[in-house]
Amino acid sequence: MIRKRLEFFFTKDFITQMKVFLKQISHYREIISFSLLLSIIANALGLIPALISGQIVDGYLSGRELANSPQIEKEILLWAGALFLAYVLSEVLNIIQNQVQLRFRTSFNHSLQDKLYKHVLHLPINFFNKTKSGELLSRFTNDINQITGLSNQLILTPINALLRLSVILAYCFYLSPWIALLILLIIGTLTILCMFLTKKTRPLQNEIYDKQAVIHGFLSEVFQGIRTVRSHAKEAEEISQHSQRHLDLNDTRLKSNLQIQGIYTLWSFMQAIAAALMLAGGSIMIIRGHMSLGELVVVQFFTAQLMNPIFNILSSISSTQGGLACLERYHKILSEELDNPPDSNRKKLDKCIEKIKIVNLNFSYLPDKPVLENISFTMQKGKTYALVGTSGSGKSTLADLICGFQKASIGNILINGIELQELNKENYIQHLAIVHQANFVFDGTIRDNILYGNTELTSSDLIELCQKAQLHDFIDSLELGLDSYIGENGIKLSGGQKQRLCLARAFAAKADLIILDEATSHLDSINERLIQKAVFENKNDLITLIIAHNLSTIKDVDQVIVLEKGEIKEIGTHEGLMKLRGLYFNMLKS
Ligand SMILES: Nc1ncnc2c1ncn2[C@@H]1O[C@H](COP(=O)(O)OP(=O)(O)OP(=O)(O)O)[C@@H](O)[C@H]1O
Known part of the structure; x- marks a missing residue:
């Protein structure tokens, strides 16, 4: 009956949430109990003045002739003192209780x-x-x-x-x-x-x-x-x-x-x-x-x-x-499902990434609207790859799938023969470096941003990285050099400088798979070529995947994958695809 009445006033949902909350604060029961005790004592003390007032009225002011004796005045003064003391004690306890309560609230928050x-x-x-x-x-x-x-x-x-x-x-x-x-x-x-x-x-x-x-x-x-x-x-x-x-x-x-x-x-x-x-x-x-x-x-x-x-x-x-x-x-x-549980027992890569095999991959953001269909190809350590295709053909989505940012609807991505979904994502990501066209930089110094990719770098490493990313001249021109502040999302940098900073951060990661998604689109052709040279310098130690609209920048890669409406239409070397005179050839010519 009581329960029914309660449910009348509080919905079931309300009661469930209340239980969830009580469970959540159960770790704090000691401090809450202490705070409650203080508050109860303070409140009890708060009732004493009423009782004392009643006592003074009944004991000295009514029911008999008012006697003017020093003894009675003394007693009244004593009662008044007790009343004052009860107030003061109650207030002091309230202050302590507030502090205890604040401690609990801040720690709970x-x-x-x-x-x-x-x-x-x-x-x-x-x-x-x-x-x-x-x-x-x-x-x-x-x-x-x-x-x-x-x-x-x-x-x-x-x-x-x-x-x-x-x-x-x-x-x-x-x-x-x-x-x-x-x-x-x-x-x-x-x-x-x-x-x-x-x-x-x-x-x-x-x-x-x-x-x-x-x-x-x-x-x-x-x-x-x-x-x-x-x-x-x-x-x-x-x-x-x-x-x-x-x-x-x-x-x-x-x-x-x-x-x-x-x-x-x-x-x-x-x-x-x-x-x-x-x-x-x-x-x-x-x-x-x-x-x-x-x-x-x-x-x-x-x-x-x-x-x-x-x-x-x-x-x-x-x-x-x-x-x-x-x-x-x-x-x-x-309750949103994690795609990357931090403490999971998933497998960790015991060596660098040597082979990425993509098998019959399908993906869609919305039901019945496929973005990628039947994608299959393999990438090997020491080789460079380029993903090309018209805008919206699915290049960035494929890169996201390879990084594990999205989950394939059908098909597999095998990293050194291990299914990507079985890998510990945090460990896997440590093997990657990704630079997007609109990469994000943090509000801090240039040094902070590069160190975000690898905190163990020395100053000479930083200088080397900046040279590789063609950022050294710009840094030399700054009064504070590496310690210059770049503002929120790099507001004080040009588009090209921001991209080069992101490249330096990616190089700092010392990854085995580097993905450059339109990463040099804001650069002039001289800087673009110099950066490409730098990327290819260490190509034997890693897998390089370049996504580019400017096809002249990818002529030297080992394999070009041509996407069209989410499907691989052509795959081969630049020369081979040119001879084919198909989609790639037409894209380059146009
Ligand atoms: N978060 C999303 N939700 C729904 N659809 C998306 C989302 N992101 C991308 N798409 C759609 O998926 C398709 C492929 O997008 P994607 O960004 O992979 O193409 P892209 O080849 O990299 O294009 P671009 O060369 O213009 O960068 C597009 O049709 C796009 O509209």
């Missing part, structure tokens, strides 16, 4: 952040294709903060409030069962009414969080693409859309606030009724000789104190709903 970050960084690239980065940021900031607050809303506030409620009710019951009954009646009505109303606030709370996340998503997109926004003079449109989204969010906030305000108003109204009833009931009981004046003082004081705990429980339920919605979203991300 930290562990939530770490867990989510660890998971997200190992999610398939597809996850990032479908999730806006701003929304993801919202999960790390707003959602995690809300989840952290749940400990207060679900544990400390209700337990404290229930305890206070029990003490007050017990005292009132001791004075008069009728007063206790009256209080219970008021509380019961109030609780049922507020529970109905708070239940209604949850959908709007969720809507607010969702809309905030969408706004973050758009903001981060616009900041990242500020050049595109500027170059299309879309500032006014973006501002108006942003403002529209905010108006929409404000609308939801206002609706939600209206609901909450309704609850508050109802609450104040009931509180006024309770105070009036107590005053009337208590006064009648004094007149009839069933209660003393001091006891009425205590009851009035307690009634006022009683309302807050109940209100805290109810507002906890409302904010808990928001927090649990955040927890739901948090766990939704954690």
Whole structure:
């Protein structure tokens, strides 16, 4: 019966999420218990002033002629001192409890952040294709903060409030069962009414969080693409859309606030009724000789104190709903399947990559829309390969599959004879170096960015790498050389300088498979040739795969693979394909 009633107020979903949360914080039970104990003692001390006031009224101010004796004044002063002490002690304990609580919350927040970050960084690239980065940021900031607050809303506030409620009710019951009954009646009505109303606030709370996340998503997109926004003079449109989204969010906030305000108003109204009833009931009981004046003082004081705990429980339920919605979203991300579990027992490569065999590979991003079909070819250590084809033919997708960033729908990629899916991805990636056309550089120095590819490099290694990537002249021209800051995503660098920096970082990785996906597209022909020379210098030690639109840059590779609409149309050496006078020949001629 109780369970049914609970499910009436809290949905099953709510209860499941609550259980998940309680399990999550079970590691912190010691610190939570300590914080709870402090809070209970502080609250108990908070009730003492009421009892002392009642004692002073009954003991010295009523029921007999007021005696003006130094002894009585001394006793009153002692009681007042005790009252002051109870206040002070209660406050001190509250301060300590706040500190303990903060410690728990920061450590809990930290562990939530770490867990989510660890998971997200190992999610398939597809996850990032479908999730806006701003929304993801919202999960790390707003959602995690809300989840952290749940400990207060679900544990400390209700337990404290229930305890206070029990003490007050017990005292009132001791004075008069009728007063206790009256209080219970008021509380019961109030609780049922507020529970109905708070239940209604949850959908709007969720809507607010969702809309905030969408706004973050758009903001981060616009900041990242500020050049595109500027170059299309879309500032006014973006501002108006942003403002529209905010108006929409404000609308939801206002609706939600209206609901909450309704609850508050109802609450104040009931509180006024309770105070009036107590005053009337208590006064009648004094007149009839069933209660003393001091006891009425205590009851009035307690009634006022009683309302807050109940209100805290109810507002906890409302904010808990928001927090649990955040927890739901948090766990939704954690339930996304990892393609690269960090602690898996998958096989590690015991030597460098010597052979990559691709067998009958098929892949599609969307059902029934194949991007790659029946791809089969082999790459060997010491050889260079080029993937060519028209735009959208699937070259970058194939490179992503070889790197393990995407999973083939059908077919295999065998690395030294081992199925790629059976390999420990972290270990496998350490054997690769990839440079994309639009590679990312971090906000830091040139040195930081190159060391990201290999932290063990010495200064002379760095100089050598920069020479290989044709970056040395540029670095020499900078006042701070390798220690120059390049700004967010290399804003202070030209497209070509950024590409050369990415090449230096890739060379630093000392990989056995290097994939250059349009990696020299921003370079002038002299630099492009020099870099190619550098790439081919160590070609005997690795597998080199070049994806290029400029076919004049790949004439010297050992094998050219020509893709067209996701299928291999031609494969062979430059000379062989030229003789064939097929697709490759036509591409080169055109
Ligand atoms: N994340 C994605 N979701 C859905 N479709 C995608 C995704 N990425 C690429 N595609 C589609 O897959 C096809 C192959 O894209 P891919 O980037 O591999 O081609 P590409 O040959 O490298 O092109 P380009 O030479 O222009 O870089 C294209 O039709 C593209 O629209």
